[in-house]
Amino acid sequence: MSNRDPDLRRNAPHLELHVPEPAFRPGDTPDFSALTIPPAGSAPRPDTAVPAAETHPLTTALVRVLGDDNKAVGPWDPRLDPDTLRKILRDMVTVRIFDDRMYRAQRQGKTSFYMKCTGEEAIATATAAALSAEDMHFPTYRQQGLLIARGYPLTDMMCQIYSNKGDKLQGRQLPIMYSDKKHGFFSISGNLATQFPQAVGWAMGAAIKGDSRIAMGWVGDGATAEGDFHSAMTFAAVYNVPVVLATVNNQWAISSFSGIAGAERATFAQRAVGYGIAGLRVDGNDALAVYAAVKWAAERARSNRGPTLIEFFTYRAEGHSTSDDPSGYRPTNEAKAWPLGDPIERLKAHLVAIGEWDDDRHSKMTTECDEQVRAAQKESEKLGILPQQGKDHIETMFDDVYADVPWHLAEQRDQAIAEGRD
Amino acid sequence: MPTFNMIQALNDAHKVMMARDPDVVVFGEDVGYFGGVFRVTEGLQKQFGKTRVFDAPISEGGIVATAVGMATYGLKPVIEIQFADYIYPGYDQIVSEVAKIRYRTAAEWTMPMVIRTPYGGGIFGGQTHSQSPESLFTHIAGLKVVIPSTPYDAKGLLIAAIEDPDPVVFFEPKRIYNGPFDGHHDKPVKPWSKHPASEVPEGHYTVPIGKAAVVREGADLTILAYGTMVHVALAAIEERGLDAEVIDLRTLVPLDLDTIEESVKKTGRCLVVHEAPRTSGFGAELVALVQERCFYHLEAPVERVTGWDTPYPHAYEWAYFPGPKRMKRALEKVMAD
Numbered sequence: 001m002s003n004r005d006p007d008l009r010r011n012a013p014h015l016e017l018h019v020p021e022p023a024f025r026p027g028d029t030p031d032f033s034a035l036t037i038p039p040a041g042s043a044p045r046p047d048t049a050v051p052a053a054e055t056h057p058l059t060t061a062l063v064r065v066l067g068d069d070n071k072a073v074g075p076w077d078p079r080l081d082p083d084t085l086r087k088i089l090r091d092m093v094t095v096r097i098f099d100d101r102m103y104r105a106q107r108q109g110k111t112s113f114y115m116k117c118t119g120e121e122a123i124a125t126a127t128a129a130a131l132s133a134e135d136m137h138f139p140t141y142r143q144q145g146l147l148i149a150r151g152y153p154l155t156d157m158m159c160q161i162y163s164n165k166g167d168k169l170q171g172r173q174l175p176i177m178y179s180d181k182k183h184g185f186f187s188i189s190g191n192l193a194t195q196f197p198q199a200v201g202w203a204m205g206a207a208i209k210g211d212s213r214i215a216m217g218w219v220g221d222g223a224t225a226e227g228d229f230h231s232a233m234t235f236a237a238v239y240n241v242p243v244v245l246a247t248v249n250n251q252w253a254i255s256s257f258s259g260i261a262g263a264e265r266a267t268f269a270q271r272a273v274g275y276g277i278a279g280l281r282v283d284g285n286d287a288l289a290v291y292a293a294v295k296w297a298a299e300r301a302r303s304n305r306g307p308t309l310i311e312f313f314t315y316r317a318e319g320h321s322t323s324d325d326p327s328g329y330r331p332t333n334e335a336k337a338w339p340l341g342d343p344i345e346r347l348k349a350h351l352v353a354i355g356e357w358d359d360d361r362h363s364k365m366t367t368e369c370d371e372q373v374r375a376a377q378k379e380s381e382k383l384g385i386l387p388q389q390g391k392d393h394i395e396t397m398f399d400d401v402y403a404d405v406p407w408h409l410a411e412q413r414d415q416a417i418a419e420g421r422d
Numbered sequence: 423m424p425t426f427n428m429i430q431a432l433n434d435a436h437k438v439m440m441a442r443d444p445d446v447v448v449f450g451e452d453v454g455y456f457g458g459v460f461r462v463t464e465g466l467q468k469q470f471g472k473t474r475v476f477d478a479p480i481s482e483g484g485i486v487a488t489a490v491g492m493a494t495y496g497l498k499p500v501i502e503i504q505f506a507d508y509i510y511p512g513y514d515q516i517v518s519e520v521a522k523i524r525y526r527t528a529a530e531w532t533m534p535m536v537i538r539t540p541y542g543g544g545i546f547g548g549q550t551h552s553q554s555p556e557s558l559f560t561h562i563a564g565l566k567v568v569i570p571s572t573p574y575d576a577k578g579l580l581i582a583a584i585e586d587p588d589p590v591v592f593f594e595p596k597r598i599y600n601g602p603f604d605g606h607h608d609k610p611v612k613p614w615s616k617h618p619a620s621e622v623p624e625g626h627y628t629v630p631i632g633k634a635a636v637v638r639e640g641a642d643l644t645i646l647a648y649g650t651m652v653h654v655a656l657a658a659i660e661e662r663g664l665d666a667e668v669i670d671l672r673t674l675v676p677l678d679l680d681t682i683e684e685s686v687k688k689t690g691r692c693l694v695v696h697e698a699p700r701t702s703g704f705g706a707e708l709v710a711l712v713q714e715r716c717f718y719h720l721e722a723p724v725e726r727v728t729g730w731d732t733p734y735p736h737a738y739e740w741a742y743f744p745g746p747k748r749m750k751r752a753l754e755k756v757m758a759d
Binding site: 136138168169170172173177179180181186187189191194196197198199200201202203204205206207208209215227228230231232234235238399400401402403406407408 | 447473474478479481483484487488490491494496497514518519523524525527528529531532563564566587588632676677679
């Protein structure tokens with residue numbers, strides 16, 4: 001390496017490269033006491049019609065509804081009826097049981113891959129309750145709660161995970177990369193953040209056609225570093241697009257903590273400020289806060305007041321996927337130390353606190369959810385598990401590349417069929 | 423019948439389809455009020471309104487991504503990437519999303535969209551306004567790749583592309599927007615009005631995707647070309663008095679191999695011509711297919727005329743461009759013995 005003209009540079013300070021490090025590594029004792037967690041009810045709730053700038057103080061605050069006493073407090077309390085609360089609770093419990101069973105199925109060799117959303121269940125399930133069933137989602141791989149809350153059959157989800165005969169995607173997609181038009185759930189991509197500007201495009205389409213449905217785009221904290229995040233924010237702002245843009249900040253992108261995506265400098269919600277759109281930072285483990293924030297942003301979008309960036313602050317309680325072992329990069333007990341708690345426990349405690357729930361009912365419901373998941377698993381496994389797949393109907397591999405099969409694919413299909421007979 | 427240059431023909435294709443199909447929307451950098459830097463979208467915003475024809479931010483990734491969202495919604499986006507050299511920020515969206523969505527959703531969602539982009543050199547555009555990146559797209563399952571070479575084909579192919587159920591990357595040879603180019607850059611440009619293919623019917627018609635055109639029948643050899651190079655090749659054989667059969671591929675994917683095969687089996691000699699760099703260019707695929715299908719009919723090795731494997735150098739543009747001299751040497755070689 002050359003060091004030209006050293007005389008000129010003798011008195012200049014040596015430049016330093018800052019490589020962010022998380023607060024705790026394996027072997028450390030996680031201690032989140034330095035983390036500022038504003039009390040529930042402390043964040044003001046502006047009218048949905050305010051200029052975007054009036055929301056910007058909320059990008060460094062934290063919208064929280066469920067207090068330490070498990071009561072709902074403050075202006076963001078959505079005042080949901082107990083049935084809706086119980087529905088969200090049930091959805092969260094179903095998601096967690098589903099995740100556990102599918103994780104185990106992967107470990108048993110029944111499929112190649114699985115991803116849980118443990119600790120983040122409130123975000124998708126409460127969002128589903130807040131939006132209309134007709135609104136369109138462009139999710140990441142950790143919003144399985146949207147499908148479950150919208151009533152997509154668990155069996156269909158599992159058939160996709162097993163790539164079996166019941167898999168509507170015909171074994172073409174990695175497990176959990178669901179797609180379902182009827183349930184407003186766009187095909188999940190493994191290329192991160194691609195869906196974020198696509199959500200903006202869908203909502204632009206809705207605006208071009210004078211529709212009343214809106215779109216919601218999802219991205220993780222890590223993938224906000226992609227150019228597609230910037231594209232989404234730019235287009236959303238330029239065309240005042242009726243879209244809700246959610247960043248699920250679970251603080252971990254495989255082994256890289258959120259600082260590697262820029263979180264040491266600013267919150268993810270604060271990115272709204274530079275684009276001049278509304279921004280909210282929300283306790284993602286508080287189902288009521290999630291519901292209230294999405295409802296607010298949706299109302300704003302529906303009345304042509306423009307897009308909102310919501311940061312759901314949460315914690316990825318388990319590994320990135322079945323291919324990941326977080327003990328290699330963070331303390332194993334960090335999830336337990338995470339101060340915003342478990343979203344299921346928090347909503348359950350709230351329902352108990354308002355006299356609408358008790359341990360017996362909870363355990364009865366959990367058993368029902370467990371039975372439902374087990375029954376779906378049994379049903380889907382009748383249609384096969386991954387190791388048995390990929391042998392029959394090889395010709396379908398060549399369908400849907402194009403609307404029609406062009407000659408070169410027809411030739412390759414014949415060859416593949418012949419190989420299958422060899 | 424009106425006489426159009428290629429820009430006017432493409433503009434007319436937009437007008438025909440926007441009038442016929444209310445789901446067609448057009449956007450890209452500078453395409454709205456101004457009508458595009460090459461004027462292809464001129465007048466569209468005035469005629470069809472700002473919500474169907476509008477300027478996009480300088481964000482090719484965002485343009486393609488929002489077009490994906492619109493196609494998911496049910497619209498038919500026809501987007502312009504101002505220069506093919508600018509398409510790379512949108513490449514992930516094109517390759518991983520546009521091309522794959524029909525397949526990965528088992529056709530629950532499809533991507534009927536057209537990505538228009540001017541390509542090729544010969545306009546002193548330097549490295550970033552001259553490239554021919556078609557082979558980066560012919561390699562991607564799920565995309566169709568179309569390149570017209572005349573005003574008639576440009577309109578008919580663009581209408582076919584907009585009506586196609588699959589995504590089409592539509593490369594426009596910008597060197598011949600205003601007139602066919604014989605490769606002699608030091609001679610005055612001929613206007614399209616002298617060329618029979620500048621007679622463009624009014625209203626709706628299509629030129630089928632996946633069908634090549636035999637633009638000149640001949641017996642001595644077969645020349646496979648597309649875009650600007652069709653005209654360069656035609657001029658080169660006229661100059662040498664060769665009775666060549668010249669095939670304008672028009673569509674690279676899906677390729678019209680039957681027409682190619684029939685011709686090469688007849689002539690026994692084949693020259694492949696493109697402006698893009700040689701290594702891994704689409705010509706490599708053509709040469710492979712010709713030897714697979716026509717090996718025992720060949721009387722000489724298949725030759726290639728291409729751009730060099732360098733970036734497109736500004737001042738050396740005419741030393742880079744595969745013009746008459748490169749054509750001459752290749753024709754001599756393929757016609758020897």
